Amino acid sequence: MNRITYLVAGLLASAAALPTSESTLQERNIGPAGRISSFKDIPSSPELHWTPCYKRFHCANLEVPLDYENPKLGSTVVAWIRLESENGTGTDIIFNPGGPGGSGVDYMLSGGDDLIKMTGGKYDIVSFDPRGVNASGIDLTCFPGSPEARDQYAANSGRYPTEQEKYAEAVAHGRWCSAVNNKTEVRYGGTVAVVQDMLHFTELQAAQDGSKKPKESLIWYYGVSYGTVIGQTLAALYPDRVGRVIVDANVNGEDHYAGVTDTAVEDADDGIQYFFKVCHEAGETKCPFAGKSSSPKDLEKRFNTILEKLKKEPLQSITPALGGPTIITKDMVLHQIFSWLYNPAAYFPYMAASLLALEKGNATMVLTILAELNRADDPGPFNYTSTAAGEVLDLVTAIDSAGRYPIKNVDEYTKAVDEIEKTSVWFGEGYATLNPLINAGMTIMPPKSQLFPGFKKTKTKNPLLFINTNADPITPLSSAKHMSTFFTGSVVLTQNSGGHSSEAIPSKCTRGHIGEYLASAKLPKEGTVCETDKKPLVDKITRRDVVVPLVRSHRM
Template identity: 30%
Template structure:
């Protein structure tokens, strides 16, 4: 029997890509509880070169007597003091989710954001309500063992068996009941409108009436909500990998996220064909043949799943099963960041053809969820996974219409989504199906319009092919924000960070430094192909960079590092929206 050598190689590959670019993570523990929380920000040195603080806000803005929340913040300080004319203020960041940690985002990726944006800003990440070091935590499960018990049996593919969709429906109801019993007050307080209001309060505590912001994926929902709620307080605001906020709040069931998913896969297969067999291990001479080859490899697991044993690393998962559901999910996960993970996924499929399923299993959400088991021994007390237990309270709690559905209606919703993409099999159970039985609505609700003129025009960014945030959503949202511009990055993957485009990086820098938007209709080319030999990319994707601008020469590497690092971070967070 094969060992999990391939799984270990995958981990080394992803970690190596990050460490090769000197990912900024600081592993030394930091005691957030040692910081006093107040409505006035008081910064304390943390994680070597960063500053940390806890900021007090009402648990509910609609009922300030309901209690308080303490928001965890981290800052990468500007090179300039606040009195220096070169200082431009602070930028808030959100990495998506819902459930992504803004603290971890800046801790890991701050140096690369700095390389793109420049030294004039403080870069500020915050853990949204219910996430990370922010308190009170959204703790649905009593322990890591209980969380594992729930998620180990949760279907990640509702087309895997005749009962899988029904099981996901029933387990979603269990999650809702657990949340009502154990965390209702917190779950009611984590909605997007409350977090958007937190952003304004944080910015004011930083001495700014206007909020500068860069949010990706779900962070685009948060950014658009902020702009709609507080249009007069919009500073330089970028939303990247844009979701349709109209559907988020008002849609019964949103299928728009899957508009381009199959196009993403087709473009990756086309890149494989163009690269040739020396660079793409699943090469065939047409996209259709690559597609058929991948289907054969995956479908073989329906009949004969592959056992995986790890006898080399006692700290890792001891055993697993590479079945069709895990492999198909792994393929879906890889198309989020094809420039980082496309070659890994192709190698995984090739290995699968040879009887080694460990690589393709390592790409799956299931492989990430098994990490929970590493915490089970001796673990007790409230435990938050940050998967459906944070996605559902935000996604479903934000809804302005009743999204609860019967099982029969849920089957119809899934069928409608699957008409757009076969990847509905893995998207549906980890996103909108949770709302079919969700019992809690957020206390602070946005019920306004996305038709407004903001005090500063917004920059929206979208890829030509994005698996879950199609560029059409960026255009739909831009139509409501007067003066806004959509920048199209002609690449494949989720958010512009998934590809490497110096053109896009320069546009972002110009916007944050000078407030200058790219011309309407601008299309930025990527610097690299998905499958290519090392060091075989153009320097600037067709954009001329002045040689006197030495900082600009590092933009491509910074953008690449952001893509690799964000892909790695996504594998430490479970929410699919991220």
């Protein structure tokens, strides 16, 4: 599991104001922002106490029950962070960047200002680290107390060549993980518990703002990728508490709770076709791989030729400056391209240069490009590694799907692999050998109060806004359409572009509909399709257009 950061375009140029809430941020008396730069220095409390932090933010370590229905079991701490809008009405939008395993705190420190701008400067942005993530409590790991053992296992796992061996390794890991967590707090780390924490936070904030009925306070929420599962779960369990819920780049929630998201890459081929289209349109000057090709189909043929050559004979690099001998395989190229499809605006130029280098047999150039990107990747201020985030992904998925995981033996695994491989010509094989194994051997069961009962037709207090691009590599449009059927009055807004979420490429059309929804809960007409303002490679997309880093965690 790789932790991929990607740049995301702004959502809104402006949005109409909401009705003023009972109390503005200025009346909360939480003081000016301060210089505390570690959640370790922020006191924890069962009450919501905001502490000035990170120069311009406010932070809180909120003590919450492990199990809200049985508080005697003990508590954990959830880290919250807020960025106030200068012209805010006091309405909080809770944001989750995805995962499972994405840090909302880390995200806010680099992208909070952009979220304020996205929402027109009318809303205050709040995010948090869900249980087990980064600065929050519960140690979601299969190697409690031994991160070195975890890292060593991660570095050495996944090397078995056959499906039978891959399945056996995954089952052994799942059984091990379940056994060592027999008496730990891991079982309290699922998505339902995260939703309950959001509800608890909203009630505490409403009470602090002077609401006479905090138990009726509404949640305003915006979630991306796995964050859509959180939003879908919130709407399913607490429909009367939905203020505004925007879910963008939708996971199929039903599949998530079953433990295998078997249609996740069905639009990934469209993502690479999108590259061929814009590359051809841009021409050789802007897209080096375009060359003299006469059509996008021509580019596709050349791409397939590159893959066939790599399959037959991987490229070799012996450049001393790169540290050692290296080969480039077909699978390595597909894995890298898959990650670049998340953010076309940022990565299509690198993709074009790399494909041209591969076509010319220049392995050194490809490796130099990758090294340059790795150096530019900002790890953030926390010692929260991709390996740690990967364990959160595994364990949250296992907890959420407890008792529902459909694969019981190696034959069923190989059958699942065969079916998933059919969903994508280029990426089905890579995804199929990993995603179905996340829950193999896992038997960690959440408490009854945190066991998700499943989706059913639900009428929410305010309708949900589903958003999806139609060439998303990991969360297909069909997932948004399927999950929308469970929520009366909800609408799916489609953006005609590649990228993981609508923010990947700017669209005034999409921004406008989001603004109307935030202002008045007005939804676009069913079937609305928004075009983007610019195209990767074809147009110059600047830092102003694409500004916010997001984190995703997926098995590929």
